[in-house]
Amino acid sequence: MDGLGGLPHPETGKTELETASTPNLDKLAARGICGLTDPVGPGITPGSAPGHLALFGYDPVTFKIGRGVLEAIGVDFDVQPGDIAARGNFCTVDSAGLITDRRAGRISTEKCAELSQLLDGQVIAGVKVFVRPVKEHRFVVVFRGKGLAAEVTDSDPQQVGAAPKPVTALRSESDRTASIANKFVASARAALADHHPANMILLRGFSHRPHLPSMSEVYKLKPAAIASYPMYRGLAKLVGMEVLPTGSTIEDELSTLKQSYANHDFFFVHLKGTDTAGEDGDFARKVRVIEQIDAALPVLTALEPDVIVVTGDHSTPAILKGHSWHPVPILLYSKWCRTDTVTKFSESTCLAGGLGRFPATQVMSLAMANALKLAKFGA
Amino acid sequence: MDGLGGLPHPETGKTELETASTPNLDKLAARGICGLTDPVGPGITPGSAPGHLALFGYDPVTFKIGRGVLEAIGVDFDVQPGDIAARGNFCTVDSAGLITDRRAGRISTEKCAELSQLLDGQVIAGVKVFVRPVKEHRFVVVFRGKGLAAEVTDSDPQQVGAAPKPVTALRSESDRTASIANKFVASARAALADHHPANMILLRGFSHRPHLPSMSEVYKLKPAAIASYPMYRGLAKLVGMEVLPTGSTIEDELSTLKQSYANHDFFFVHLKGTDTAGEDGDFARKVRVIEQIDAALPVLTALEPDVIVVTGDHSTPAILKGHSWHPVPILLYSKWCRTDTVTKFSESTCLAGGLGRFPATQVMSLAMANALKLAKFGA
Helix, strand or coil, X not given: CCCEECCCCCXXXXXXXXXXXXXXXXXXXXXXXXXXXXXXXXXXXXXHHHHHHHHCCCCXXXXXXXXXXXXXXXXXXXXXXXXXXXEEEEEEECCCCCEEECCCCCCCHHHHHHHHHHHCCCEECCEEEEEEEEECCEEEEEEECCCCCCCECCXXXXXXXXXXXXXXXXXXXXXXXXXXXXXHHHHHHHHHCCXXXXXXXXXXXXXXXXXXXXXXXXXXXXXXXXXXXXXHHHHHHHCCCEECCCCCCHHHHHHHHHHHHHHCCEEEECCCXXXXXXXXXXXXXXXXXXXXXHHHHHHHHCCCCCEEEECCCCECCHHHCCCECCCEEEEEEECCCCCCCCCCCCHHHHCCCCCEEEEHHHHHHHHHHHCCCCCCECC | CCCEECCCCCCCCCCHHHHCCCHHHHHHHHHCEEEEEECCCCCCCECHHHHHHHHCCCCCCCCCCCHHHHHHHHCCCCCCCCCEEEEEEEEEECCCCCEEECCCCCCCHHHHHHHHHHHCCCEECCEEEEEEEEECCEEEEEEECCCCCCCECCCCCCCCCCCCCCCCECCHHHHHXXXXXXXXXXXXXXXXXXXXXXXXXXXXXXXXXXXXXXXXXXXXXXXEEECCCHHHHHHHHHCCCEECCCCCCHHHHHHHHXXXXXXXXXXXXXXXXXXXXXXCCCHHHHHHHHHHHHHHHHHHHCCCXXXXXXXXXXXXXXXXXXXXXXXXEEEEEECXXXXXXXXXXXXXXXXXXXCEEEEHHHHHHHHHHHCCCCCCCXX
16 A cells, blocks of 8 residues: 555544554454564655665665656666666746746646657657656656766756756766757757647656666565556566556456466555545545555455565655655564554554564565565574 | 474464463563564574574674584584584485485484494595584584585485485585595495495585684673583584583573582573474473473572573474574563563563564673673763
């Protein structure tokens, strides 16, 4: 459950998870062992990539993934070594060139695809430029050619009323990338002149594809991901999971799990609704999403997995309208988990759980141990 | 208590320690401070050596000890720098050379001694070969000579129905070791031909003696070990403890403690029965052993040590019939321990203990602090 952790509602003193009626999760908590994870570290608010990498057992401080690369992989673009990817927004600028809407009125995904095609396929100073639509105003651009380096600044000033900034090199090896990116922005501006509100672009998160050892190498698993949002599918691919085609509702994803259950020995099931509701500051909706997930849980538990882990990549408290640093509730069930006294799944009850509070990077070794998949260390 | 931690009995929901009646441990818990330790790390199941090294304050990931060296030191064999030690099994092979019993029907320790003597004292290509009996079918072989390196494979395939494997070098420096080990195996096979069921040998865990700073150096202590099993005596020697002669029952070991109490300022008292019962899957026996230890505890507490630590090197839940990754209950008593609310010594109660859950490598610094033996850090 993306962004699972929360904060108390000012009127009730209860978090989203504490407010929700979750009989199935509570039943699982009673049989399992609970605790709280720190995705990156105490006080550190994780982005989506670090939060997930930690859960998969990759230290997010060691393995950094640029936003551009994540977006590119999420739309099935085959990022190659040496490519530079950046996240793009279609935006609106006024006649003075100042940004009036960083998201171009959230144009439709269809419009985004049409405009992306308009910008796709240029060759600038020998560098091929690929442009792919993501969703609404979001696209990804990939620069492919010799001598490119990713250390350049964003063009996105992250505020309205300002002009898009020129892309500048942070070290001399990136001069060529900055120059080509600026030429691309200039050409995009010309091409989009008649496409108000999407009459300009903003770029950020220029990055290379990092090398991560695959989960098959690390854990000898045959892992699969069930996720409907591009970024999480991309992230799953990056750690070597097979990304399964799936519908986007909770029921769709659990149905995909059921259908594919015999083909894999590890499933990452990503449910986005909790985070979206939290980001929107919609406490009641986050509660409802948790209740929907709880209601659908029997589809998963009926498969009788050796190990079930229920947790999130970070907290997204509705009252903060964004990701936060708060530790994330975790519930682990296996026949060998050494259950604790926790009988309700929530932030406050997990505090007394048998797993204690621990780094999220240790979740996979705990899960692997509970699946009896780890050999003894030393004689 | 070796392998102290457990898992709940399916019928009662209580672990071995929770099932046992332990009035003396509970009294000590009420006066002391409790917690849970991770010997190596969450999800990691420790072997005996890493579990004990961690308790003595040596990071078991940094200090690795081969099985062969551990066995050799455990039988009082003086392993010298450059020696290569391997753990041996007498085993049974059929006429086709396939293993039918990896333990040769667990021959008597007397028979093992007789056969070990038969193989002892050869010189192969200038390398002297020492063979010493350990217990039942187990022996240790030490190769002493120039140019030996320990990076070779085991000859033990760890399964019946297979043939013993040739020892092979994992790097070129180990070629000579592999060749000599194979010659030794061949000569053993010839010498044992008429000694069915012990008509062949299996070797594993080829290793050098590692260098560990002694506990006297690290802690300025004069440490002693009271342990009846060879491996734990060997391990204690490796960290510089004086190994005291002792009988093998709980009462014998505590009597040894009492007699030697004035001569040392640190005692490691190793009680093996908890682990053996766990390994045998005998829940009721593990409960009984814990109760026996509890009953004998007043002999120890009557000595009024400044600090008492009661814990295990790892968990050995009877229902898993082996070591496991679960954290281990720990009880620390001293006049300065800042007691908590725990009044019963068990896995579930220790969860709420004042020591929390922490790496076993920190036990010694806690114990030293409680003995008021550590100076202030910094000005």
